Amino acid sequence: MAGSPVQVTGTVLTTRRVDAYHALTVVAPGIADRFRPGHFVTVAVGGRDSSMLTRRAFAVHDVKPDYGGTVELVFGVRGAGTAWLADRKARDTLDLVGPLGRPFPLPRDPCTCVLVGDEHGSASLFALGDALQQRGCRVDFVLGAPSADRVFGALRARRMGETTTLTTEDGSLGMRGTVTDVLPGVIADARADAVYACGPMATLRGVTAVAAQFGIPVQVAVEESMACGIGVCMTCVVPVIGDDGVTRMVRACTEGPVFRGERVRFDDVGTIPFDALGAPGGRHA
Amino acid sequence: MTADLRTYLAHVELPNPVLTASGCGGTGRELAHFSDVHRLGAFVTRSITMAPRAGRPTPRMAETPSGLLNAVGLQGPGVDGFLERELPWLVERGARTVVSIGGGTVTEYTALARRLAGADGITAVEINLSCPNVEDRGRVFARDGSAAAEVVASVRAATPYEVPVIAKLSPDVADIVAVARACVDGGADALAMINNPVGMSIDVDTMRPALAAGTGGLSGPAVRPLAVRCVWQVHAALPGVPIVGMGGVTTGRDALELVLAGACAVAVGTALFHDPYACPRVLRELEELLQERGFDRLADAVGLAHRPAGAQPRPRTDLEESSL
Numbered sequence A: 001m002a003g004s005p006v007q008v009t010g011t012v013l014t015t016r017r018v019d020a021y022h023a024l025t026v027v028a029p030g031i032a033d034r035f036r037p038g039h040f041v042t043v044a045v046g047g048r049d050s051s052m053l054t055r056r057a058f059a060v061h062d063v064k065p066d067y068g069g070t071v072e073l074v075f076g077v078r079g080a081g082t083a084w085l086a087d088r089k090a091r092d093t094l095d096l097v098g099p100l101g102r103p104f105p106l107p108r109d110p111c112t113c114v115l116v117g118d119e120h121g122s123a124s125l126f127a128l129g130d131a132l133q134q135r136g137c138r139v140d141f142v143l144g145a146p147s148a149d150r151v152f153g154a155l156r157a158r159r160m161g162e163t164t165t166l167t168t169e170d171g172s173l174g175m176r177g178t179v180t181d182v183l184p185g186v187i188a189d190a191r192a193d194a195v196y197a198c199g200p201m202a203t204l205r206g207v208t209a210v211a212a213q214f215g216i217p218v219q220v221a222v223e224e225s226m227a228c229g230i231g232v233c234m235t236c237v238v239p240v241i242g243d244d245g246v247t248r249m250v251r252a253c254t255e256g257p258v259f260r261g262e263r264v265r266f267d268d269v270g271t272i273p274f275d276a277l278g279a280p281g282g283r284h285a
Numbered sequence B: 001m002t003a004d005l006r007t008y009l010a011h012v013e014l015p016n017p018v019l020t021a022s023g024c025g026g027t028g029r030e031l032a033h034f035s036d037v038h039r040l041g042a043f044v045t046r047s048i049t050m051a052p053r054a055g056r057p058t059p060r061m062a063e064t065p066s067g068l069l070n071a072v073g074l075q076g077p078g079v080d081g082f083l084e085r086e087l088p089w090l091v092e093r094g095a096r097t098v099v100s101i102g103g104g105t106v107t108e109y110t111a112l113a114r115r116l117a118g119a120d121g122i123t124a125v126e127i128n129l130s131c132p133n134v135e136d137r138g139r140v141f142a143r144d145g146s147a148a149a150e151v152v153a154s155v156r157a158a159t160p161y162e163v164p165v166i167a168k169l170s171p172d173v174a175d176i177v178a179v180a181r182a183c184v185d186g187g188a189d190a191l192a193m194i195n196n197p198v199g200m201s202i203d204v205d206t207m208r209p210a211l212a213a214g215t216g217g218l219s220g221p222a223v224r225p226l227a228v229r230c231v232w233q234v235h236a237a238l239p240g241v242p243i244v245g246m247g248g249v250t251t252g253r254d255a256l257e258l259v260l261a262g263a264c265a266v267a268v269g270t271a272l273f274h275d276p277y278a279c280p281r282v283l284r285e286l287e288e289l290l291q292e293r294g295f296d297r298l299a300d301a302v303g304l305a306h307r308p309a310g311a312q313p314r315p316r317t318d319l320e321e322s323s324l
């Protein structure tokens, strides 16, 4: 982990709407300093006497040096917590903890990378794209969502990427279909060396399968329900195969959220695989 | 003047009464990013089992109003992994470590106590009695005074005499005082309460239980009145037995409420998920509240709510300044 996480009470600098999403920029120096692409933060929601006990996790979309360091989050309204966040105004304060999680590993030498984002998953790809380009990598984007208003970051992707391919399930923008449908073509055309992906589990599973067909490495950032985000509660686990070949239930918040795609047992998410370490009636050593 | 916050679990002195709750502080390393583990009254480990355990499938958590349902299923490295990789770090950091143990049979609890008896640096052993008894069709030990007492007696016998044994009780019982008394008669040096009452939540969109396991343990402020009631009843019946109170403590006021009900120490669980600095903050707030109320010693506030209506708080005892 790049330095320890910190808790910061930050002032909201700006709020904006981006199609179906809300973006909040918060002054959070301690977090911005330590940020690396792939990190996330957790936000306390509902105010001081909130009945919502768990912090909400969000990828960091962007950090800027203004005011000692700001972080920007991008989110869609899903339930009461994100609805409360969407009501925040400039000068309100927010309680953040971060940066959290294991960031994206970067290639040592320049290479060609395809960055795949499904819905709000795109949010964490741009800081990654910057870091890759600084290392001389070529970056191609594949962004998708069910409908046009939920494709996040298309403009920025077009500016940054060598190519940008957009998909929507209803065909309202780009190609009709999903990111996994177009990915083989993009990898082949770009002669890509590596894939990075953020999005729902099902998308990550599909992306990992495509990368495997091409025999190229894939890094995925998973989203699992988290009660703490700091590694103490054990609620966020996913079955992941370790270097020793043994499957363990590992914490997405601290050992992840970024994993090598082929190490995540996507088909077994939501179960305890019978051969996982410590599985009932299973292996015990 | 600062208040004297020392407290005792049987004969073991803790410098302050704020502990982590079992299963809520990780291995200790995760919290150490935010505050020193050696400043805690004690660090309580997750419940350690004999073999490594993968736990329950996800989703393991669901938020409820002022509460949290969890079904982690005691995921952990097993006692060997704990002794190899987790305890040494806690000892090295100078954390007073209370090791929680969980088992499915009396034999398993006893075997765990024996394994721990050989290890250095254990401040106390806490028995998580909210585990299903595989020999009694999965009925949890904590629901049955005699099964609980049997576990306590055998763990007590296997544990070095200088290490206190704490029995952790569940509120899901008809008569918590009866179970508490059985545990004390079985040899428990102290009691901890409450473990999570069992709850359930159904997602009305998917029309399925929100947790993969179906039911889960409820924690957080939602359960605090239940915790206060349990501590109150047990302290009234067994005033000499040290009680570690827990259940929804998020502030110093909450901690003081449990102290006034009869707890001599309090543990913070779910609040850590929201505020990783919760333990030092709760301690600071508790100290301020005691001072505001004129207490020189935490001990003078323990169980004070039990005094008859209209009676004044106990006079302070200040032996050092006595002329005698």
Ligand SMILES: Cc1cc2nc3c(=O)[nH]c(=O)nc-3n(C[C@H](O)[C@H](O)[C@H](O)COP(=O)(O)OP(=O)(O)OC[C@H]3O[C@@H](n4cnc5c(N)ncnc54)[C@H](O)[C@@H]3O)c2cc1C
Pocket (backbone or CB within 6 Å): A040, A054, A055, A056, A057, A058, A059, A060, A074, A075, A076, A077, A078, A079, A080, A081, A082, A083, A120, A121, A123, A222, A223, A224, A225, A226, A227, A257, B063
């Ligand atoms: C590492 C990580 C990064 C994320 N990044 C983003 C992002 O950049 N933009 C974005 O819009 N969303 C992101 N999410 C999802 C976001 O955390 C949830 O949408 C949010 O918690 C929903 O809260 P709510 O109160 O509105 O919804 P509710 O459904 O009412 O939430 C109830 C509970 O479920 C949990 N929960 C619900 N959905 C999710 C989910 N998908 N993932 C994790 N926990 C969930 C909440 O934390 C809360 O405890 C991320 C999640 C994780 C784990």
Ligand SMILES: Cc1cc2nc3c(=O)[nH]c(=O)nc-3n(C[C@H](O)[C@H](O)[C@H](O)COP(=O)(O)O)c2cc1C
Pocket (backbone or CB within 6 Å): A233, A234, B021, B022, B023, B024, B046, B047, B068, B070, B072, B074, B100, B128, B168, B193, B194, B195, B196, B217, B218, B219, B220, B221, B223, B246, B247, B248, B249, B267, B268, B269, B270, B271
């Ligand atoms: C995620 C989670 C895991 C827990 N794991 C354990 C455990 O392993 N052993 C145990 O005795 N209690 C466990 N508990 C119960 C707590 O130690 C505590 O008794 C209870 O949560 C009430 O305190 P709180 O409201 O402050 O969390 C767990 C609670 C939570 C929320």
Ligand code: FES
Pocket (backbone or CB within 6 Å): A225, A226, A227, A228, A229, A230, A231, A232, A233, A234, A235, A236, A237, A251, A252, A253, A254
């Ligand atoms: S969210 Fe608590 S351990 Fe990962």
